[in-house]
Amino acid sequence: MSRIERRFAKLKDENQAAFVSFVMAGDPNPDIFAKLLKGLPAAGVDIIEVGMPFTDPMADGSAIQLAGQRALAAGQTLKTTLEAVATFRKSNDDTPIVLMGYYNPIFNHGVDAFLTDAKAAGVDGLIVVDLPPEEDAELCIPAREAGLDFIRLATPTTDEKRLPVVLHNTSGFVYYVSITGITGAGSADTEAVEAAIARIKAKTDLPVVVGFGVKTPEQGAELAKVADGVVVGSAIIDTIVGKLDRKGGAKVGLVKNVTAFVKSLADAVHSARG
């Protein structure tokens, strides 16, 4: 059983939804990021999505765009992102880590080398936004052969006919993008999400988590009643930004503040089903 499977099995036993947090590797700088990452499991995070910064994140809203720019300005690279995961793994062996980002830095690193390095660092899965099923031969199939889950996004534009194509090579879980839009944009309507999840679940046994536009513990709790997991990203990054000074330096208490916000989200998601 993979880390991701073990985590969903455990949550199922406890009748809880998974709380998935997104943080950008190297944001606001590599040292603070390492501290943030290390503190996430204790704050109640079930699965950690680690963003791989990219200059041209075409599916992201301004919060995640700027997080990536801060990380790149602080010297973050794909190599140091993998090193950060490896360091995290020294003190944590059971929280799944999913890398999320865009294809070019991976293609540039070399697909085979990347898969070897990611596996060695302790990465469990990949979400690569600009690799739809039509491009599965690029990374999805090699990743699965290397023992890494390839987690696909399903969206409101993924219709009945297309859904099986999207689910075909997906593993780990399905990430349902609750809105047509970019990360951090408007909120989803719970009823519409519930219907979409039912539609997906009719075609797969994989857990379905929901993301894009989830900002508060209340919204998280609401979605936790209908989904197997809830992802929060931009709102966590906003909390980081709230603790940066004018020059982008971290103020005292950044890690504590962010961790407290993450815990409020995790608690709300975990207690949603009573």
Add this chain to the structure above:
Amino acid sequence: MTAQDHNSFRSGPDEEGRFGKFGGRFVAETLMPLILELEKAWDEAKADRSFRAEMENLWRYYVGRPSPLYFASRLTEHLGGAKIYLKRDELNHTGAHKINNVLGQILLARRMGKTRIIAETGAGQHGVATATVCAKFGLKCVVFMGATDVERQKPNVFRMKLLGAEIIPVTSGRSTLKDAMNEALRDWVTNVEDTFYCIGTVAGPHPYPAMVRDFQSIIGWEAKSQIKHAEGRMPDMLVACIGGGSNAMGLFHPFLDEPDVKMIGVEAGGKGVDTNEHAASLTGGRPGVLHGNRTYLLQDDDGQIVEAHSISAGLDYPGIGPEHAWLKEAERVEYVAINDDEALKAFQLCCEMEGIIPALEPAHALAHVMKIAPDMDEKEIIVLNMCGRGDKDIFTVAEALGIEI
């Protein structure tokens, strides 16, 4: 079936949208159904004679096609070698080749029932062309333009506003053309129902590179019949400038299977391809994936995209159409780079010798012709794509020459 029929350079892309290993459909899932819908609509339109007839009618009466193929006699005499012909696409309505493609895409958008058109623009030529055709058809038009470009291309910004377009200055990333394209893609992901994304060059996910090429190929088809009429034979060489590569692809494509016609694509060398300030993706970049396709890109060791530089805002893009990347590796087309200062000299020479103020983009192509024409035989023929006029560039040129106007 293999990617391309090896007997032809004109059969690409394959069903996956690949030209060899280049091209493809590297987009977010939200967009994937939209580009599949676009591909289907484009296939149907291609097979519909009334679509072609409407486009040709507008090309003729609204754009002013065919554009002349003009023998540049003084330039030829001055350089003292090959005969130089200019394909005068700068005489088109709105002053560049861009409108050939925009007309086609907007007709397609209307066919698909889309009511809102979005576009990215760098120098503003594609934005102006899009705003123009949207005005003609009463469609809502939103143009994304890097905040830096909004500042340095004020006349075109005002033109677009006069034509009724909404201009959105893009401040994300580094506020230039590639960021405008990112922002247009973000808009499209958000407004999936009513919006058509009108891409200005032979880049983006399949079917855009092939579709834009097909619309621009009118340049090459006209040139082919015009040169036959003027000289009774094929030219020896075609030369065109390359940013994303749409004017070059349009001129080259109908000639690709003419084995005796050499072709040269001229990239913007900025301050030199050995510096960090250029826009020569083929000469100074390497393969990567951006904006929906695999192609040559300017990027750093980590695969992050780096900013392009050129005196010509229209060539200021860190990528290039995937078909060019393939033609380079297939060695069918030669790609070279011309620096800012060389383009400036060519700009001035064209004004003085032919009474034609060229855009800075084709001035790059002319600068290369100035290098090679003198060593060619007087019987040889070069066709240069004069793809845009230089009215928009006079401020940039004055500044570069240290003249206050």
